[in-house]
Structures are given as C-alpha cells and as structure tokens.
Amino acid sequence: MEKIIVAGAGLVGSLQALLLAKKGHKVDVYERRSDIRSNEFVGGRSINLALSTRGWKALEIAGIADEIRDISIPMYGRKIHAVNGDISFQSYGKDEEAIYSVSRGELNRQLLLKAASYPNVGFYFDERCVDVDINTNEAAFQNSITGEVSIVKAKQIYATDGAFSAVRGRLQRLDRFDFSQTYMTHGYKELIIPANADGTHKIDKNALHIWPRGQFMLIALANLDGSFTVTLFFPFEGPTSFESLNTNDKIRDFFKETFPDALPLMPTLIEDYHENPTSSLCIIRCNPWNYQDKILLMGDAAHAIVPFYGQGMNAGFEDCSEWWRLVEEYGQDWSTVFAEFTRIRKPNGDAIADLALKNYIEMRDLVGDEKFLLRKKIEKRIYEKHPHKWVPLYSMVTFSHTPYADALVIGKKQEAIMDRVMELENIAQIWDSEEVEQQIIAQL
C-alpha cells in the first residue's frame, strides 16, 4: 500500500492523520517541532482556543469528542467590562449553546495520542520539510537534531504545516497559483490572570471576558487550572500602541486607566508584558488548495485568518470533516475529491476570513455600544419567534454547519434589513412591537 504523508502535526494535521488512519490508509506524519505527547499536562497556560459546533463535528467523526469535552470549559456568552467597572452579559446563543475554551497544547496532545493508537500511523518529529518535488511527489525532511535529510515518496501529501507552510511555499512557485499574506496593523500579547490560592477562578469562568475600548481590546478565556489566558489586541505603532508603552510606569498607568478592574487581577502584569512576545496577525489566502490529486492544503496552510471570530481552528477542523464527506461520496476517486475540496472550501475560507476581520470591530468597539445592543436584542427576539426564518449571523457561524460563504451572504441581507429597522422613529421604544416584527419578516 502506498504511503500518505501528513506534513505538520498541529491541530489540523493530527486530526487529519487520525481520519486517514480511520479510513485504513498507511500514514506518516512529519512535524518540525519535537514530540509534545510526553509533556506533562500543565493545565494549558498556552494559547486558548474556542471550540464550537463545526469543530465538534470533526471531533465526533474522529471519535475523540468525549475526551476533549472533559478538558473544555463552556462559555455561554460575553462578559463586557466597561471602564467604569460595569459588567454586562451577552449570551452567544440560546439555552445551552456555548463555545468551549480549550488549551491548544492539551488538545493537540490528545489528538496525537489518539492518532498514534492506530497501528497504520507513524510519527516523525524534529523533521522540517525543506523541499517538495511536485513531479515525483517526493518530500524532503531535514532532522533538526542530526541534520540528516530523508526523501520520502508519497501517494498524497496533506499540507497541514500552518500559515507559513513549506509545502505551499513550493506551490507558490507554480504558474497561476494565487497567494497573499496580509498583516494587520494590530498585534497581540498574552498575559495572565492567575488562579485563586484554592485553585478557583477569580472571575466567571463560563464567559469570554472582553474589555472593549474602541481601537483595541483585552480579552480573557478560562483555563482548567483556575487561571485565565488574557490577550491584549493592540496597535503596533501610534499614540497608544505597543511602541508607545515603553516604560513600566506607562504600562501600569495605561492598565490602571483603561482596564481598572483587570489590573488588580494581574499581579505579574509587568513581567508578563516584557517576557511574552508581541505577535503579529496575518491573513493567508491562496488558490487552488490542491495540486492535482497529489497535494492538499488544509487548515492555516490554506486559509490563516485573524482570531476574532474564534473560527480559525474550527474552519481547519471543518476542512477535515468536509474531506471525510467527500471521501464518503467519491471514494478513491482522488482527482474528484481534491478538485471538489478546492471548489467547495475555498469560497468558505475567503468568507470566514472576511467575517473574522469584521468581528474585530464588533468585539473591540460595538459590544459596548447602546445601538448595537438594541440591534442584537431585536435580532434575538426575531430568532426566538421565527427560528427558521432568521438565524443571527453569529449563530450561523458558530452554532451551525451553514457554509461560511452562505452565512456571509445571509448576514449582509440581515444587516441591510436591520439598518432600515434601526432608522425607525422611537425604535428604542417599539423594538419588541408586532409592527417591527412584521416589517422584518416582510423583508425576508
């Protein structure tokens, strides 16, 4: 049986290896970094992610959803922290709908362990992809410890090696391969709210905390060990920026003034601020996502997006479940499976990239805005009364399997309707009236 290579054993790579193994393929996984399986579970002080409906579907197919649920914390809505200390809660969906805070490291570890439980999967760590020969479908990997280069021939290569994918780097040299990398003028820095002495959380763990401040924001997601991973999204340059906060006093004063209720929760703020890197945010787009029936780009290698919709990982996992669906439909007709993958997934990748970018504005600015909240309230009411006619955009993206591209189109239509509704006189008074409801429904 001919081998299949998975290049990159991050979240999407280890999940895809698992699915390939389940389908009975002989899979070899090559990963640039070292093996994290033996790492002790440190409670996930690393980057937190928000798992939602699309992600869970792929985990269900892979048969690992229950294990992951055990290490996830449901967040039922946003807790908005105003400058004056007021805290308000906005639920994400209805009833039990939640997104799930999970540690990237621990999630990755569990996916690797599960994949490795299949006898037909091999793992090679500390192996950096240095070249791909697209004519022979041979990939070259260099071991970062021994320096040795191995050439591996494969029937297929799944490129799950992230935003700066080496495999995609090779495809970028092909005629008519579109590619773009676009950086934001804002970056981010991770900080910490530690646990209480007894291991409990200092603030509500079942919400995503946001300190929206117009041009920037602070957010916090709970970890299992009682701590919170806090992220400051902030301009690189300008009057209020990473560049301008260049002394300890300025950092402390800025937090005191801007995030007064967060500051006391962060005793190691100054150390964390200096120790943790300032990272950039990059959007990657490319086309096509396949090379014949030989190479398939998945996850960030195909579509890295900004984190503001909590959909980066979920979109990558949906790549895996959609690949699964195509294989169920077309079997071993790989030309069709790969071509269909590009045809179906590419517009969805573009759509979630746009949606995520737009959501930064919503998170950092609008969630604290009266008019915006009224809008959400009206939408929620219509959703409750007409659940088959109006599903709010956030719910479509987060709690449904509606293709992102369709959600984007429907969302724009909804936005136009709501723009008109918000112009009604006395809308603040009549928002829950029969009249407003009928007007919205009539426009659908």
Add this chain to the structure above:
Amino acid sequence: MEKIIVAGAGLVGSLQALLLAKKGHKVDVYERRSDIRSNEFVGGRSINLALSTRGWKALEIAGIADEIRDISIPMYGRKIHAVNGDISFQSYGKDEEAIYSVSRGELNRQLLLKAASYPNVGFYFDERCVDVDINTNEAAFQNSITGEVSIVKAKQIYATDGAFSAVRGRLQRLDRFDFSQTYMTHGYKELIIPANADGTHKIDKNALHIWPRGQFMLIALANLDGSFTVTLFFPFEGPTSFESLNTNDKIRDFFKETFPDALPLMPTLIEDYHENPTSSLCIIRCNPWNYQDKILLMGDAAHAIVPFYGQGMNAGFEDCSEWWRLVEEYGQDWSTVFAEFTRIRKPNGDAIADLALKNYIEMRDLVGDEKFLLRKKIEKRIYEKHPHKWVPLYSMVTFSHTPYADALVIGKKQEAIMDRVMELENIAQIWDSEEVEQQIIAQL
C-alpha cells in the same frame, strides 16, 4: 568605497545601475541570464513595449533618451479593427502626443551598454541570486555555468529582479511583510505580422492596432524591421479559450470568423500559435518596498502589473526617476530616501495596478462601443477648451507626471460626472453644446 549591488539587469535594473553610476557609486550588477550586449540587433522580434512620458523622463535623466528615440516608433492613437473590416482611429492625446513602440531586447541592450560605459559599474552574468542575508546584507549568487557560489557584501541592494524576485522572496519571510501574487484567468500568446517583401509595414505603423472582441482581443505593435508583434489576450479555459482552440482547423476558423482582416496578414499563424508559449499574467503587490536603508525593491519586483495600460515599464522607470529625485533632496540620508520611496511609490504602484486591470475592459470591449466613443469625444472637447480643468485619465496616466494615485482619484471623479452627463436626454445631439460644457465645468 562600499559596494552597491543591483540584482537583475533587466530594463529597470540596467537603468538604475546607470543612475547609481552617474551619482558616482561603485555598482556591481548581477544577472541570472547571459549577457545580451553582444547579441546582434535582430530588429526586435521580441515583446514590444510602449514607452511614454514617465519612461522618457527617466531616460532623459540617464542621458540616453536620444539613442532610444532612434529605435522607437511613435503611435499617435488606436486603430480599431471591427469584425466587418471597418477601421477607425482614436488619437491618444493631442497634436504630437504619442506612445512609442520599442523592442524590449534592444532597449535593454542599449541601457546595459550605456551603464557599462561607466568605469564604476561591473557586470556579472549567469549569476542567479540564491540567498540574501538581511542581517549582514550579503547576497549569494550561483553561477549557472560553473555552479560556483559567491557571497557578496553590499552597502545596499537594489532588487530589480522582476516579478518573481529572489530578493523579495527573502523579505516575504519577514514578519509584517505583505505580499500577494494574483493571476488572471486570461493569458496571452505572441504572433507575427511579417513585413512586406520590401521591408515596409503591412498596416499603419504609427498606431496601436486593436481587434476588440468583448471578452478578449488581439493587438499589434510595429517593429523597426517592418513586422508587427501581435498579441492575443484570451481566456485560458472556457468555450472560447486557449484550451478550446485545440486543432489547426479550429484555430484557423476562429481567426477567420473573429479577426477576418488580420488572418491574411499572418501567413505563419498556425506555426506561431503552436511554437509560442501561452503565458500567464500576474499582478504582484507587496509592502514595504524597502528593508531599512539596506534593500530597495524597484520595478516588477515591487509592483508587477498587467500590460493593458502600457505602464509596466514606465512605472518601473518612474521608480528610478523618483529615486533620483529623493537622492537630490535627501543626499546620503539613506534611511529617509528608502522610507520615503516606499511611502511615495507604494500607493502609486497600487493605483497603476488597478488602472491597468480596468483598462483591459476598456481595450477589449469599450473601444468598439458607440456610447463609450461619445464619452471620449465629450471629454476631449472639454480638455481642449479647459486644458487646466479637465485632463482625461488616459492623458494623465500616459502624458503627464501626475502621481498614478492622484490620477486614479481624479479619474473616478470624472467618471461620476460623465456618468451623469451621459444620462442627459439627447446627449448624442447636444454633446458639443454650451449647456453640456457648463454642466461639466460646474461639477468640477
């Protein structure tokens, strides 16, 4: 004196080497291809280019404009070939304003010869850039004949190595470096109209010939030897495409039906069609165009565009004249010169990329359209009567030094005004009336 490297000895590279030499710098030029200086002048059967005002300015500064004028053929306007054989003429500007057909190979050869006449310029051919160390500013070049790699340390590197620039390839790996390559769904193929037996041209040499056909077009530019370089711009795939013209009969039938007056002029059509490659069209954008005061991207390495405004080379040459202007202003303050170059040139690169894309629609479709021609006639009249208030977009781009970005903005404003004017009742009758004139002027 520390060395300066120019990577790439194409049109922009050889011109930039010339300007650096003029300023007294010690310059070493490395070029991947072999030396074309000894090539016999073959009359320029290669790609033709249209030199216009921006290009001439840089050639004037370099002191080589007269020599180039001798090998250029002025084109005063477009000759439009309709399917029924009708030919109409649309002048590009007023009076003596023209764009100039010139052979890429011969222009390059003359620029190289002129640059080489400076004792402070060295040339190294068959040297492919394989790496750049941005910390030490060392570039590695591999000789394609001997295989030997030389490492060259430089004070500055001017990257003029084209759309697929190796130097830019290194910058693309930097954090916060934006980059995109976007291919068009249309490609092109070069064909030939040979000279008459006596060396004269078969059709008017002082015009750019266009066979506009809606979704595609054929164009022809005169060569000095009496021939024309003909280019078919055409979809890669689809019902009428390079893919679908897959037999000699289909090619001949298609030309007979679509370009009936061109077919008899092209006796080697079938051979040329098979022998010449089908080439793709790629748009390159990136940001920033400098790395500190060490590396500067110029020409296609910074901003490759589609050829439909005849501005690719002119924009690259304007990079050189603008660099010259900045050096005149800031002297050896290279940090400022390089930063200003990015600040000023980048928006202009983006603007001409957009304009060129838009002009494909104009060339292949609108130039044969009645309404469009009336529009142009009205604009021309206003231009003649109010030359300081209204300069048509084509003239701003082609015959002025107005920054491309400004031309784009002014052009959009003009377009909006003309949209309104064209909606006037009986505009075909009153187009040259006092009323229409006043209405346009009032809106400026």
